[in-house]
Amino acid sequence: AQSVTQLDSQVPVFEEAPVELRCNYSSSVSVYLFWYVQYPNQGLQLLLKYLSGSTLVKGINGFEAEFNKSQTSFHLRKPSVHISDTAEYFCAVSARDQKLVFGQGTRLTINP
Amino acid sequence: DTAVSQTPKYLVTQMGNDKSIKCEQNLGHDTMYWYKQDSKKFLKIMFSYNNKELIINETVPNRFSPKSPDKAHLNLHINSLELGDSAVYFCASSLGTGGFFATEAFFGQGTRLTVV
Numbered sequence: 001a002q003s004v005t006q007l008d009s010q011v012p013v014f015e016e017a018p019v020e021l022r023c024n025y026s027s028s029v030s031v032y033l034f035w036y037v038q039y040p041n042q043g044l045q046l047l048l049k050y051l052s053g054s055t056l057v058k059g060i061n062g063f064e065a066e067f068n069k070s071q072t073s074f075h076l077r078k079p080s081v082h083i084s085d086t087a088e089y090f091c092a093v094s095a096r097d098q099k100l101v102f103g104q105g106t107r108l109t110i111n112p
Numbered sequence: 113d114t115a116v117s118q119t120p121k122y123l124v125t126q127m128g129n130d131k132s133i134k135c136e137q138n139l140g141h142d143t144m145y146w147y148k149q150d151s152k153k154f155l156k157i158m159f160s161y162n163n164k165e166l167i168i169n170e171t172v173p174n175r176f177s178p179k180s181p182d183k184a185h186l187n188l189h190i191n192s193l194e195l196g197d198s199a200v201y202f203c204a205s206s207l208g209t210g211g212f213f214a215t216e217a218f219f220g221q222g223t224r225l226t227v228v
Contacts, residue, residue, distance in 0.1 A: 034216075038153075043116075043202060043219040088153055099168055100217060102155040 002027040002093045006103035013081055014111050021076040021106045023091030033074040034092040034100070035065055044090065050074060061085070086110045115139050118203050118220040125193055126228055133188045133223045135203030143167070144186040145217070146178060147202040155202070161186050193227045200224050 007022040025031060032051050036044040048059025055067040065076045074091060091103040116137045125131050137144060145168075146158040159178045160168035166178070175191040190197060203220040 036219075041222075043221045044155075044204075044217075045219070046216045049216060090155065099157050099160065101157075105153040105155075107153075 002031060002095055002098060002101050004091050004093045004101055004103040006089075006091050006106050008106050009104065010107045010109065012109045012111060015083055016080050018079050019077065019081050019085075019108065021089050021091075021108065023074045023076065023103060025072050025074065025091075025093045027072075027093065027095060029095045032094050033065075033067060034094075035059065035063070035074070035076050036090045036092060036102075037061075038088040038090065038105075040087070047076070047089075081108075081110050083110050083112065116203055116205055116218050116220040118201075118223050120223060121221060122224050122226075124226045124228065127193055127195060129193050130189070130191045131193060131225070132190070133201055133203075133225075135186045135188070135220060137184055137203075137205040137218070139205055139218060141205040141207055141218070142183060143206050144180065144183070145204045145206075146186065146188050147204060147219075149200040149202060149222070151199070159186075159188075190225075193225075195227050198225055198227045 004025045013019045034049045035047040037047050038044050047063050048057045050057045050067045058064045063078050065074055067074050088105045088107050090105050092100050094100045119134050143162045145160045147155050149155050158172050161180045163183050164180045177189045180186045200222045202222050204217045206217045
């Protein structure tokens with residue numbers, strides 16, 4: 001079975017500063033990795049996903065993530081955040097014919 | 113056009129009541145899911161259906177019963193509601209034959225259930 005740990009429950013940053021949200025996973029088989037965003041009172045929206053190939057994955061809204069197999073990590077980054085990026089971010093992992101498992105979420109708060 | 117729609121968005125009810133949440137997807141996906149998000153934002157899968165067939169059934173009380181009349185609909189019926197059932201319930205859908213096989217999951221807006 002797969003599991004995922006988001007290392008920070010809350011991350012406050014100033015507007016236009018860079019941000020990194022950390023995610024580590026555990027699995028005995030090859031995995032697929034995802035980052036979802038949940039804006040207040042909204043459903044979840046896919047930011048980006050890693051299935052195979054290039055380890056640097058670019059997503060929507062200027063976000064990117066890097067798959068690091070040796071460190072079993074899939075950290076999410078953005079070089080310059082905006083107030084509108086304030087949301088809950090979820091890392092998730094799955095494998096072939098396996099259910100999607102979510103991390104505990106990281107609340108990103110952008111301060112002006 | 114909403115891809116995955118849930119109704120109602122908010123549901124307030126008394127303990128002991130029976131309630132249903134409806135979910136419909138117009139994406140042509142084969143697989144649908146129910147997730148529960150607790151007060152700490154933790155998301156946990158409850159059920160997964162593929163072409164009307166139950167695929168995943170996590171450890172969920174028998175009071176929760178999913179029903180899939182066709183592959184575009186997955187409803188959740190809850191009997192004898194308890195205070196601990198208060199949460200946000202998300203419906204989702206994806207392509208694939210069972211689990212999230214390398215595909216994106218599309219989520220509904222959620223149903224906030226409050227049991228008083």
